[in-house]
Amino acid sequence: MKMNKIIIQILIHLTILIHGYMLQGAHSxxxxxxxFCHGNPNIYATFxxxxxxxxxxxxxxxxxxxxxxxxxLDSGSTIxxxxxxRFSAEKDTINNxxxxxxxxxxxxxxxxxxxxxxxxxxxxxxxIKIDGxxxxxxxxxxxxxxxxxxxxxxxxxxxxxxFCGRRRIYRRYTELIVGGSATKAGxxxxxxxxxxxxxSTLKYTCGGTLISKFTVLTAAHCAAISGAPLNPxxxxxxxxxYYLNAQDIALQEKNIFKIIIHDDFNHKSLxxxxxxxxxxxxxxxxxxxxxACVWFHDIYDHIGTNKLNGTVVGWGFxxxxxxxxxxKSAVMxxxxxxxxxxxxxxxxxxxxxxxxxxxxxGNGTSACNGDSGGGYMVFVQDDLSKKKYREEEDDLDGAxxxxxxxxxxxxxxxxxxxxxxxYTVFTDVAVYRDWILQNMNK
Numbered sequence: 001m002k003m004n005k006i007i008i009q010i011l012i013h014l015t016i017l018i019h020g021y022m023l024q025g026a027h028s029x030x031x032x033x034x035x036f037c038h039g040n041p042n043i044y045a046t047f048x049x050x051x052x053x054x055x056x057x058x059x060x061x062x063x064x065x066x067x068x069x070x071x072x073l074d075s076g077s078t079i080x081x082x083x084x085x086r087f088s089a090e091k092d093t094i095n096n097x098x099x100x101x102x103x104x105x106x107x108x109x110x111x112x113x114x115x116x117x118x119x120x121x122x123x124x125x126x127x128i129k130i131d132g133x134x135x136x137x138x139x140x141x142x143x144x145x146x147x148x149x150x151x152x153x154x155x156x157x158x159x160x161x162x163f164c165g166r167r168r169i170y171r172r173y174t175e176l177i178v179g180g181s182a183t184k185a186g187x188x189x190x191x192x193x194x195x196x197x198x199x200s201t202l203k204y205t206c207g208g209t210l211i212s213k214f215t216v217l218t219a220a221h222c223a224a225i226s227g228a229p230l231n232p233x234x235x236x237x238x239x240x241x242y243y244l245n246a247q248d249i250a251l252q253e254k255n256i257f258k259i260i261i262h263d264d265f266n267h268k269s270l271x272x273x274x275x276x277x278x279x280x281x282x283x284x285x286x287x288x289x290x291x292a293c294v295w296f297h298d299i300y301d302h303i304g305t306n307k308l309n310g311t312v313v314g315w316g317f318x319x320x321x322x323x324x325x326x327x328k329s330a331v332m333x334x335x336x337x338x339x340x341x342x343x344x345x346x347x348x349x350x351x352x353x354x355x356x357x358x359x360x361x362g363n364g365t366s367a368c369n370g371d372s373g374g375g376y377m378v379f380v381q382d383d384l385s386k387k388k389y390r391e392e393e394d395d396l397d398g399a400x401x402x403x404x405x406x407x408x409x410x411x412x413x414x415x416x417x418x419x420x421x422x423y424t425v426f427t428d429v430a431v432y433r434d435w436i437l438q439n440m441n442k
Contacts, residue, residue, distance in 0.1 A: 067102040168189065188327065194206040293400065294433055312375070355428055
């Protein structure tokens with residue numbers, strides 16, 4: 001029995017050494033220490049199980065009065081300062097940057113980071129500058145994950161990119177794309193507005209999905225005329241946009257360096273309706289501008305089903321037959337081809353070709369004029385052992401993957417706009433993953 005206890009204690013201590021250090025906390029509640037700035041042992045975090053009250057960041061370094069410290073986090077959060085510090089600038093709520101100064105000479109200081117907690121990943125520090133000099137060049141952005149005492153959800157291990165497709169602003173939804181729901185600024189930070197020059201005016205024409213700092217994924221028919229790419233100067237991409245016509249707080253306007261249309265795009269049948277817009281300068285990621293993930297086949301094994309519910313967002317025609325002034329969203333199930341073909345045999349049998357899929361309810365909720373080029377986004381929960389994800393509560397970690405691109409839908413009999421009671425046809429991004437990856441890096 002004594003030997004068993006010794007073995008158990010050894011295993012516990014080995015586990016702690018793998019994930020961090022255990023400290024003795026008040027009232028026998030353990031506290032753990034992790035050096036999260038690789039190569040800099042003078043900066044570390046301490047936290048209690050679950051990090052429900054946030055976590056403390058320590059800087060073990062002699063700092064003189066008026067030393068300025070600038071901290072950047074990867075998502076929305078707050079910072080509580082220790083007694084030796086005070087804020088010297090307003091919080092940058094777009095980039096999650098906090099700036100404060102030391103108010104007396106110190107040998108060590110600390111502050112507390114607060115935000116989401118177990119089972120969610122708390123906000124991670126991605127930069128600490130002391131008087132303008134970076135002191136955290138290689139930050140660990142997953143150190144809470146899988147901690148033996150942390151209770152934090154494990155990120156999807158087969159995901160090629162662990163940080164794409166993640167909202168940086170977390171809050172519960174509140175409140176009609178047609179039949180859709182209102183979104184809030186920052187809910188879909190990968191959605192882009194594509195503007196096209198008409199005469200001397202740039203006008204909104206399509207949506208798109210940001211997939212890298214230089215690349216937006218969209219429908220080919222949004223960036224071509226009679227099958228040929230438009231002049232790049234005829235298009236502009238706007239990121240961080242929520243209001244169609246009003247000013248937003250985090251807009252980034254991007255000129256287009258290159259338009260890449262799929263070689264086999266057919267502008268009459270809309271086969272291979274996919275294109276990439278390459279920027280002249282890179283996008284700056286923040287709470288309102290983030291890349292989506294690109295769908296890959298292993299997701300089906302991870303979620304254990306081929307039945308998908310996706311979300312389409314856009315400023316397309318609403319139930320008043322006019323463009324929406326704010327970004328709207330609508331949840332649509334992917335349908336089997338036969339379901340859509342039965343609803344209109346001629347249109348769907350001629351359109352669906354194995355490289356497209358159809359989705360929607362056929363009941364008034366549909367992508368419409370102006371939604372073209374936008375993504376069919378699927379939320380993939382990281383750790384399925386945790387409770388089921390409920391979108392309106394942002395209550396579990398996961399990433400949004402672009403599975404489709406809004407391509408075409410049936411028109412109404414009385415007008416050349418979409419029929420909201422028909423199914424929408426999407427270009428299947430999964431079929432074009434290799435093409436996307438090869439061309440976005442050219």
